[in-house]
Amino acid sequence: MAQDQFHGRIGRTYDESEPWWPEQTRAPDDAPNVLTIVLDDVGFGQLGCYGGLIDTPNIDSLAEEGLRYNSFQTTALCSPTRSCLMTGRNHHSNAMAGIAEISTGFPGYNGHIPHENGMLSEILAEEGYSTYHTGKWHLTPAEATSAAGPYDQWPLGRGFERFYGFLGGDTDQYTPALIHDNHQVDPPATAEEGYHLTEDLAQRTIEFIGDTKQVDPDKPFFTYFCPGACHAPHQVPAEWADKYAGEFDMGWDEAREQILAHQKELGIVPEDTDLSPRNPDVREWDSLSEDEQRLYARMMEVFAGFLEHTDAQIGKVLDYLEEIGELDDTLVVVVSDNGASAEGGPDGSIDENHFFNNVPESLEDNLEAMDELGGPDYFNHYPWGWTWAGDTPFQRWKRETYRGGTSDPLVVSWPEGIEARGEIREQFVHAIDLVPTVLECIGIDPPEEIGGVTQSPIEGTSFAYSFENADAPELHTTQYFEMLGTRAIYHDGWRAVHPWPLGTPMTAEDLSATSLEDSGWELYNLREDFSEAHDVASEHPEKVLELAQLWWAEAGKHNVLPLDGRGVERLAEERPEPGRPRDQYVYYPGGQYIPENAAVRVLNRDHSITADLSIPVGGVEGTILSHGSKSGGYSLYVLDNHLRYVHNYVGKEEFEVVADEPLPEGELQVRMEFETTGEPNLDEGLGTPGVVRLFHGDDQVAEGEIPKTIPITMGLAAGLSCGRDALNATTDVYRDRTPFEFTGDITRVTVDVSGDTVVHPEAAMEQIVTRE
Structure with a gap:
C-alpha cells in the first residue's frame, strides 16, 4: 500500500499514530452465487426436460424450479461458444471464429481473446466474488498450452482464482490430461480404482466452494463447471450404459418421432412443429443389417449412460449447495456449447484415432469391442444417425449454422430471484447474452476497465426481462452466425441459412448476395416453422435479399471478414509456435x-x-x-x-x-x-x-x-x-x-x-x- 493511499496518521511513536486498514472489496449484500454448467456436444433433443429419451433428473429438477428457453442459440462450435458465454461478445469479436488450432492471421480468427473483452470471471473477481473453474477450458491459443506458456490466456490469467480441469477440446475420462491451477497433475486414481473424470470434477467443484464458504460464508462465488461430457470419448462405467439396454433398438428414425412427440407434450416446441426433412447423409435404420443395428444401438446406450452419469454428478453439486443452504440464492445456468456431434461418422467409431489416420474400421472388429465400449480401452463415438436424432426437431448438427448446430438447451434456475416455476420462454437468446444477464441479476454495470485495460462494449443483451414475463417482446432481435464457411442470420423471427461444405474454397462469385440464383440462401419463417423444415426462399425473394445484406453488415461490424471456407489451406496457415522449428x-x-x-x-x-x-x-x-x-x-x-x-x-x-x-x-x-x-x-x-x-x-x-x-x-x-x-x-x-x-x-x-x-x-x- 502506497504512502499516499494510507488514510490513518503516522506519528513519531505508536501513541501519536492512528492505524487504518483499506476496505475489503465486497460484492453487493444481496448478490447471488452464480453456477454456470456447460455441457459438451449435447443436442436440443437429448435432455429429458427437452423431450429426450435419456433420464436427466437433476437438470429436469432445475427446469421444474426455473425456466427453459427454446430459442437459445450458440455458434455451432465449442471454443467460439464458450468465448461468447464468458465475454458477452461475439466469437469473431473474440478472435475465436473457430478453435485456436485452425487460427489464421486476421483479427476475428487468430485465437487470442483480447483482454479488452474481459471475461465474467475477471469482472466478478474485481467485484468481490470467489471465482472457480472446473473442467474443460479450450480457450487458450494452441501454441500456449505447454509449460512454456505464456499463461495470460490460461484460466488463472483470465480471472479465475482456482482451476482444475483440462485445457484442450477433449480428454480421456479415465486418464485425463489434468491441469491444477497452472501446472499438470496426475489423476488421483485409476480406472481400476473407480476413477472417472466427471466424478472428480464434481468433487473438486464442491471442495472449491466449501473451502471459501466455511471461512467467509457471505462471499458469493462464480463457478464455471464444464464436465467435458458428452464429447467423445463416450466413456462411462458399464452399469450406467446397461440401464439403457434395448432402449434404442427402435433406431434413430423412430427416435426422432418419439422425441418430437415428447417435446410437444412438454410444450418445448409448438404443437404444429414438423420434423425437418430427412438428412441425406443418414441411412434409414431399417436398411441396416442386424449386426449394424445391434452395434449402433449399443453405442447410443453408452452415450445415454454417459449423459445420465453426468447429470448425476451435477446433482451432487446441487445437493451440496442445498446442504450448505446456498442453492436457493444461486443463479444456476445450464447450457450446451453446440448441437450434437456428428464426428463419429456414418458408422460410429471405437477409436477416433483410426478415423484421423484413415485406418478403416471393420464391423467385425467393432462388434468384438461392443461389450467393452464406454470402458478405458476404447475412445468411442456413436454414428451420426444418433446425432441427427439428438438434434430433433432440427436438421443437421454441430459445425453447421442450421438450428441443429446452433439451437441448444438453456435452463435457468434461481429460486430466490425468479418467481416463475417450470415455465418455457420463447424469446431469442444467444450465448453472448449470458454475461449481461448475470451482471443485471447481481446489480452491477460492466466495468470500463479491467486490470488497467479499457473494455470494449458488451455485445449481448440481458434476457433477465423474460424471467417473469413469458410474453415480453424479445430484445435480441438480430444475430449473425458464421462457422467454417457456413452462414446464417436471424432477424425478427426470420432466419436465412447459407450452407457451405467444409473445406471448399470460396470465390467472389460464390459469395454473391445480389441475386437469388447465385446466393444459395435458404429462408425460414420461425414464427410459423419452428424447426426450419420448410424453405420459403422462393416465395420471399425480397426477404432473402434483405437478410443477406444484413448478414454482410453484421459481418463487417464483428470481424467476420475475410470469410474463409478453406480447409487444407487454412490448416497450413503459418501461426505462432511454442518454439522455433529445429532439428x-x-x-x-x-x-x-x-x-x-x-x-x-x-x-x-x-x-x-x-x-x-x-x-x-x-x-x-x-x-x-x-x-x-x-x-x-x-x-x-x-x-x-x-x-x-x-x-x-x-x-x-x-x-x-x-x-x-x-x-x-x-x-x-x-x-x-x-x-x-x-x-x-x-x-x-x-x-x-x-x-x-x-x-x-x-x-x-x-x-x-x-x-x-x-x-x-x-x-x-x-x-x-x-x-x-x-x-x-x-x-x-x-x-x-x-x-x-x-x-x-x-x-x-x-x-x-x-x-x-x-x-x-x-x-x-x-x-x-x-x-x-
Missing part, C-alpha cells in the same frame, strides 16, 4: 507432460532418439521416452534390463524390437535409429515402413522391421513424456504398471528429426476441427 529436441525427466501440438513430430521421417543414462548395479527398468497413448504412439523403454522400442499402430497392432543383451552398469548412451524403407500411403492409413536399430554406445544390439507406422497423428489424447509414460500407456506391455517410471538416472534424451516429414493436410484438418 533436435532435448527432453529431461521429471518435467511436465508435453501436449501433442508442442511435441516433436517423428512420423514418416528418419529420426533417432538418444538417451544419456546411468545404469545402477542390478539393472533398471522403466520408460525412457514415450509419445502417444493407447490409441497409437511409440515408446523407448527398458524391461528386464533390456532396451526395447515399440511402435503402437493406432491401437491395432504393436511392433517391438528388443536388444540382444542387457544394459551394462554405469554411464551409458543408448540410441534408437529409425530408417524409413518405403513410401507412406496416407490415404490408405499407412505411414512409412522402416527399420529400427538399437545401440549401446556405438554397438548395435538389435535390428527389426516396422512394417507399418502411424500415418498422420498420434491422436487427440496424445503427448510426450520423459522418464515415465505419463497418462495412457503407449503399449500393452506395461499398461498395468503405468506410469512405469525409469528406475535409473536419465541426464537427457535427444530426438533428432533432421529427416524430411510427410503430412496429410486433409486428414489433419479433420482431426483439428473435432477438438471442439
Whole structure:
C-alpha cells in the first residue's frame, strides 16, 4: 500500500499514530452465487426436460424450479461458444471464429481473446466474488498450452482464482490430461480404482466452494463447471450404459418421432412443429443389417449412460449447495456449447484415432469391442444417425449454422430471484447474452476497465426481462452466425441459412448476395416453422435479399471478414509456435507432460532418439521416452534390463524390437535409429515402413522391421513424456504398471528429426476441427 493511499496518521511513536486498514472489496449484500454448467456436444433433443429419451433428473429438477428457453442459440462450435458465454461478445469479436488450432492471421480468427473483452470471471473477481473453474477450458491459443506458456490466456490469467480441469477440446475420462491451477497433475486414481473424470470434477467443484464458504460464508462465488461430457470419448462405467439396454433398438428414425412427440407434450416446441426433412447423409435404420443395428444401438446406450452419469454428478453439486443452504440464492445456468456431434461418422467409431489416420474400421472388429465400449480401452463415438436424432426437431448438427448446430438447451434456475416455476420462454437468446444477464441479476454495470485495460462494449443483451414475463417482446432481435464457411442470420423471427461444405474454397462469385440464383440462401419463417423444415426462399425473394445484406453488415461490424471456407489451406496457415522449428529436441525427466501440438513430430521421417543414462548395479527398468497413448504412439523403454522400442499402430497392432543383451552398469548412451524403407500411403492409413536399430554406445544390439507406422497423428489424447509414460500407456506391455517410471538416472534424451516429414493436410484438418 502506497504512502499516499494510507488514510490513518503516522506519528513519531505508536501513541501519536492512528492505524487504518483499506476496505475489503465486497460484492453487493444481496448478490447471488452464480453456477454456470456447460455441457459438451449435447443436442436440443437429448435432455429429458427437452423431450429426450435419456433420464436427466437433476437438470429436469432445475427446469421444474426455473425456466427453459427454446430459442437459445450458440455458434455451432465449442471454443467460439464458450468465448461468447464468458465475454458477452461475439466469437469473431473474440478472435475465436473457430478453435485456436485452425487460427489464421486476421483479427476475428487468430485465437487470442483480447483482454479488452474481459471475461465474467475477471469482472466478478474485481467485484468481490470467489471465482472457480472446473473442467474443460479450450480457450487458450494452441501454441500456449505447454509449460512454456505464456499463461495470460490460461484460466488463472483470465480471472479465475482456482482451476482444475483440462485445457484442450477433449480428454480421456479415465486418464485425463489434468491441469491444477497452472501446472499438470496426475489423476488421483485409476480406472481400476473407480476413477472417472466427471466424478472428480464434481468433487473438486464442491471442495472449491466449501473451502471459501466455511471461512467467509457471505462471499458469493462464480463457478464455471464444464464436465467435458458428452464429447467423445463416450466413456462411462458399464452399469450406467446397461440401464439403457434395448432402449434404442427402435433406431434413430423412430427416435426422432418419439422425441418430437415428447417435446410437444412438454410444450418445448409448438404443437404444429414438423420434423425437418430427412438428412441425406443418414441411412434409414431399417436398411441396416442386424449386426449394424445391434452395434449402433449399443453405442447410443453408452452415450445415454454417459449423459445420465453426468447429470448425476451435477446433482451432487446441487445437493451440496442445498446442504450448505446456498442453492436457493444461486443463479444456476445450464447450457450446451453446440448441437450434437456428428464426428463419429456414418458408422460410429471405437477409436477416433483410426478415423484421423484413415485406418478403416471393420464391423467385425467393432462388434468384438461392443461389450467393452464406454470402458478405458476404447475412445468411442456413436454414428451420426444418433446425432441427427439428438438434434430433433432440427436438421443437421454441430459445425453447421442450421438450428441443429446452433439451437441448444438453456435452463435457468434461481429460486430466490425468479418467481416463475417450470415455465418455457420463447424469446431469442444467444450465448453472448449470458454475461449481461448475470451482471443485471447481481446489480452491477460492466466495468470500463479491467486490470488497467479499457473494455470494449458488451455485445449481448440481458434476457433477465423474460424471467417473469413469458410474453415480453424479445430484445435480441438480430444475430449473425458464421462457422467454417457456413452462414446464417436471424432477424425478427426470420432466419436465412447459407450452407457451405467444409473445406471448399470460396470465390467472389460464390459469395454473391445480389441475386437469388447465385446466393444459395435458404429462408425460414420461425414464427410459423419452428424447426426450419420448410424453405420459403422462393416465395420471399425480397426477404432473402434483405437478410443477406444484413448478414454482410453484421459481418463487417464483428470481424467476420475475410470469410474463409478453406480447409487444407487454412490448416497450413503459418501461426505462432511454442518454439522455433529445429532439428533436435532435448527432453529431461521429471518435467511436465508435453501436449501433442508442442511435441516433436517423428512420423514418416528418419529420426533417432538418444538417451544419456546411468545404469545402477542390478539393472533398471522403466520408460525412457514415450509419445502417444493407447490409441497409437511409440515408446523407448527398458524391461528386464533390456532396451526395447515399440511402435503402437493406432491401437491395432504393436511392433517391438528388443536388444540382444542387457544394459551394462554405469554411464551409458543408448540410441534408437529409425530408417524409413518405403513410401507412406496416407490415404490408405499407412505411414512409412522402416527399420529400427538399437545401440549401446556405438554397438548395435538389435535390428527389426516396422512394417507399418502411424500415418498422420498420434491422436487427440496424445503427448510426450520423459522418464515415465505419463497418462495412457503407449503399449500393452506395461499398461498395468503405468506410469512405469525409469528406475535409473536419465541426464537427457535427444530426438533428432533432421529427416524430411510427410503430412496429410486433409486428414489433419479433420482431426483439428473435432477438438471442439
